[in-house]
Amino acid sequence: xxxxxxxxxxxxxxxxxxxxxxxxxxxxxxxxxxxxxxxxxxxxxxxxxxxxxxxxxxxxxxxxxxxxxxxxxxxxxxxxxxxxxxxxxxxxxxxxxxxxxxxxxxxxxxxxxxxxxxxxxxxxxxxxxxxxxxxxxxxxxxxxxxxxxxxxxxxxxxxxxxxxxxxxxxxxxxxxxxxxxxxxxxxxxxxxxxxxxxxxxxxxxxxxxxxxxxxxxxxxxxxxxxxxxxxxxxxxxxxxxxxxxxxxxxxxxxxxxxxxxxxx
Amino acid sequence: xxxxxxxxxxxxxxxxxxxxxxxxxxxxxxxxxxxxxxxxxxxxxxxxxxxxxxxxxxxxxxxxxxxxxxxxxxxxxxxxxxxxxxxxxxxxxxxxxxxxxxxxxxxxxxxxxxxxxxxxxxxxxxxxxxxxxxxxxxxxxxxxxxxxxxxxxxxxxxxxxxxxxxxxxxxxxxxxxxxxxxxxxxxxxxxxxxxxxxxxxxxxxxxxxxxxxxxxxxxxxxxxxxxxxxxxxxxxxxxxxxxxxxxxxxxxxxxxxxxxxxxxxxxxxxxxxxxxxxxxxxxxxxxxxxxxxxxxxxxxxxxxxxxxxxxxxxxxxxxxxxxxxxxxxxxxxxxxxxxxxxxxxxxxxxxxxxxxxxxxx
Amino acid sequence: xxxxxxxxxxxxxxxxxxxxxxxxxxxxxxxxxxxxxxxxxxxxxxxxxxxxxxxxxxxxxxxxxxxxxxxxxxxxxxxxxxxxxxxxxxxxxxxxxxxxxxxxxxxxxxxxxxxxxxxxxxxxxxxxxxxxxxxxxxxxxxxxxxxxxxxxxxxxxxxxxxxxxxxxxxxxxxxxxxxxxxxxxxxxxxxxxxxxxxxxxxxxxxxxxxxxxxxxxxxxxxxxxxxxxxxxxxxxxxxxxxxxxxxxxxxxxxxxxxxxxxxxxxxxx
Numbered sequence: 001x002x003x004x005x006x007x008x009x010x011x012x013x014x015x016x017x018x019x020x021x022x023x024x025x026x027x028x029x030x031x032x033x034x035x036x037x038x039x040x041x042x043x044x045x046x047x048x049x050x051x052x053x054x055x056x057x058x059x060x061x062x063x064x065x066x067x068x069x070x071x072x073x074x075x076x077x078x079x080x081x082x083x084x085x086x087x088x089x090x091x092x093x094x095x096x097x098x099x100x101x102x103x104x105x106x107x108x109x110x111x112x113x114x115x116x117x118x119x120x121x122x123x124x125x126x127x128x129x130x131x132x133x134x135x136x137x138x139x140x141x142x143x144x145x146x147x148x149x150x151x152x153x154x155x156x157x158x159x160x161x162x163x164x165x166x167x168x169x170x171x172x173x174x175x176x177x178x179x180x181x182x183x184x185x186x187x188x189x190x191x192x193x194x195x196x197x198x199x200x201x202x203x204x205x206x207x208x209x210x211x212x213x214x215x216x217x218x219x220x221x222x223x224x225x226x227x228x229x230x231x232x233x234x235x236x237x238x239x240x241x242x243x244x245x246x247x248x249x250x251x252x253x254x255x256x257x258x259x260x261x262x263x264x
Numbered sequence: 265x266x267x268x269x270x271x272x273x274x275x276x277x278x279x280x281x282x283x284x285x286x287x288x289x290x291x292x293x294x295x296x297x298x299x300x301x302x303x304x305x306x307x308x309x310x311x312x313x314x315x316x317x318x319x320x321x322x323x324x325x326x327x328x329x330x331x332x333x334x335x336x337x338x339x340x341x342x343x344x345x346x347x348x349x350x351x352x353x354x355x356x357x358x359x360x361x362x363x364x365x366x367x368x369x370x371x372x373x374x375x376x377x378x379x380x381x382x383x384x385x386x387x388x389x390x391x392x393x394x395x396x397x398x399x400x401x402x403x404x405x406x407x408x409x410x411x412x413x414x415x416x417x418x419x420x421x422x423x424x425x426x427x428x429x430x431x432x433x434x435x436x437x438x439x440x441x442x443x444x445x446x447x448x449x450x451x452x453x454x455x456x457x458x459x460x461x462x463x464x465x466x467x468x469x470x471x472x473x474x475x476x477x478x479x480x481x482x483x484x485x486x487x488x489x490x491x492x493x494x495x496x497x498x499x500x501x502x503x504x505x506x507x508x509x510x511x512x513x514x515x516x517x518x519x520x521x522x523x524x525x526x527x528x529x530x531x532x533x534x535x536x537x538x539x540x541x542x543x544x545x546x547x548x549x550x551x552x553x554x555x556x557x558x559x560x561x562x563x564x565x566x567x568x569x570x571x572x573x574x575x576x577x578x579x580x581x582x583x584x585x586x587x588x589x590x591x592x593x594x595x596x597x598x599x600x601x602x603x604x605x606x607x608x609x610x611x612x613x614x615x616x617x618x619x620x621x622x623x624x625x
Numbered sequence: 626x627x628x629x630x631x632x633x634x635x636x637x638x639x640x641x642x643x644x645x646x647x648x649x650x651x652x653x654x655x656x657x658x659x660x661x662x663x664x665x666x667x668x669x670x671x672x673x674x675x676x677x678x679x680x681x682x683x684x685x686x687x688x689x690x691x692x693x694x695x696x697x698x699x700x701x702x703x704x705x706x707x708x709x710x711x712x713x714x715x716x717x718x719x720x721x722x723x724x725x726x727x728x729x730x731x732x733x734x735x736x737x738x739x740x741x742x743x744x745x746x747x748x749x750x751x752x753x754x755x756x757x758x759x760x761x762x763x764x765x766x767x768x769x770x771x772x773x774x775x776x777x778x779x780x781x782x783x784x785x786x787x788x789x790x791x792x793x794x795x796x797x798x799x800x801x802x803x804x805x806x807x808x809x810x811x812x813x814x815x816x817x818x819x820x821x822x823x824x825x826x827x828x829x830x831x832x833x834x835x836x837x838x839x840x841x842x843x844x845x846x847x848x849x850x851x852x853x854x855x856x857x858x859x860x861x862x863x864x865x866x867x868x869x870x871x872x873x874x875x876x877x878x879x880x881x882x883x884x885x886x887x888x889x890x891x892x893x894x
Binding site: 004005007008009011012015016018019020022023025026029039078079081082096099100102103105106107108109110111113114115116117118121133136137140144194198200201205215218219222230231234237238241242244245246249 | 628629631632635636638639640642643646695696698699701702705706716717718719720721723724725726727728729731732733734735736742745772775776804825829830832833834835836840850853854857858863866867870873874877881
């Protein structure tokens, strides 16, 4: 009886087409020979060749990776500690739990301009460092949410059993709790990394000269005019995202359901 | 009495598993009918098919003489009491019970009255405003019952209605279910894996195993003359010996099994000599002693007492026979053997020929 | 402890700085002058600015509604599919969710451009008058917003519907509820946590959206996000930009508080 109404299946299919059609069009056009317009002029890899012969693309990709790596490490290290503290800290920390996720809840542009003002006011030069901080501001709560969800599912009897078997609190932490949190930590790290790689809005406001990331590069290319090179770059980014989903999916399988967050 | 629910050659597969294998049943109006079987015997599927929640692959389901195969569940005059009750967590007790009437568009005045009367009937007065999460298991169960009964369905289906309750509540609910059925007058079809429940509650019952109906009859018929060893085992006859039928002598016959003396039993039906049969003896018909006394029993078998337990009114003994089989003996506390046997001791089990039951294998 | 410090330094302080700046005056050459004033907030009442706020609110509301309408059937299908299918479908929804937002919005530029896909099709069909103007319209912004945030509605709904036991739906059907009635009286109310969370996740970012109106709406079709960006990076009127930001922030906090605690917690987790 758990049959799903036909109308639902049809409209679901339509929604999936809606979700994928633009991306598919984008990828198809990236192989289009034509340099103007969307008319099909034959299959070609020339835009990829042109793209890959541009050193500034590689520079941007490298910048993105460094920033993503840095902010991921900081977010996960600080986030796991904070998650454990919040989860075991009792009800007086309840307001903190709400405050901590606020950066995830307000529109990104607010984070961007607020950080920009502070950096300029205290005269921190805009660049790698400021972008990394910006990404950590939303990476940290993301980690906290994911790790807390996992913590909540842990059986407290496990830690108690370890205590009962003679482990010190420190050993319980390193030998029992942290290993059990590993899937959530890996999931959070992957999510942080991807979100940081993808982030445009915050980066846009706090980036400085010489710290162009991939999304910034895409943006500046779009601004200077639509060329098929952007299609090629975008298609590559789509494929990278798909691979990220695949990898994180495997880890989520060991952990739990993906949490809901906000990253765009 | 008329046939209310008729199943004709109903089959259902779940993937490669055959849940129902050409099941035919006729259930009479006003009857309390139970379907007894181990889990996975297809009995829940049968209920779901009657309710319209599953569609059969083959066969016909008729309610009050009309084939209802293509009717959706909301059009069938049948209501189901779900195993875990499936109460609507977002609705109060009152709204839960009123749900069916509201969906049928009954006038509000009538709904008020009917729900009120039903709350009284299941003794939930004053709990109208509570939510399912605030009720005890027994109360939830009664809401589930009321929610089905208030619609005055032709048939009420109960899926393991008492499984989630503790022992004492179960006993109470036995009487309660009977009383409710008499008041409402609907046909009840109850699925259970508890043989005592099925025997106690039903006017008639069907025993199911692996998607097939093995036997249909009154509790007495099924208990006293099970049609097969599977039925017998399921009805609580755990003590069995396989042996060779040695021929009759007047109304009695003998069964021979290696390692045991020839055993005397009533001849149930004509059987060729030397055919294989199973002899079954009910646990409560065995007498246990430490020293055998010749009279007046017909059969004596010895074995080693493996363990024993006491449940307040009865003592249960488990005895290992020389053949390796494990038999159960149930003795009321008053009838405990003196001297009391000890675990590991040699004990004797004795019974009358008329208490043994022969089934062809 | 370290994370609390970080949170304070990099989140709370910036917001306070923003609040402070919003009461200062703009310098002649774009800097900040230390003259306290409430002028920036008075300027929020300017019909032009107010209009942009209202437009953004309307866009965000419409996006949320349409995401709900489009998202629910798919979420229901995913939640009620056999396990194997459920995984496949979830991955299908996750992929756009993880794909760069900028890239996904840009794809619509390709579709809506004067020499884009839609106009190409229109021409093929023989409508060879001048190309349809699609890019830089409200319609384009709306489609872009719905497209961008749809997965944020679907995922929480899937979780919420998945938590409703199938038996509850069956019970409703057994109790004479038709299919639509079952949705109306059982599935919708019981999936409420998903609706709340999904609506938040769609409404808030679309209210503050910047990429979508920038790329698909152009200079004329402004939303709060594009206005803020313009004040900061083009007009260099930081105090007014800060006041705008704070207006947006308080609008969101107002809604957030108005939702009540329970809904808040549902939305966060």
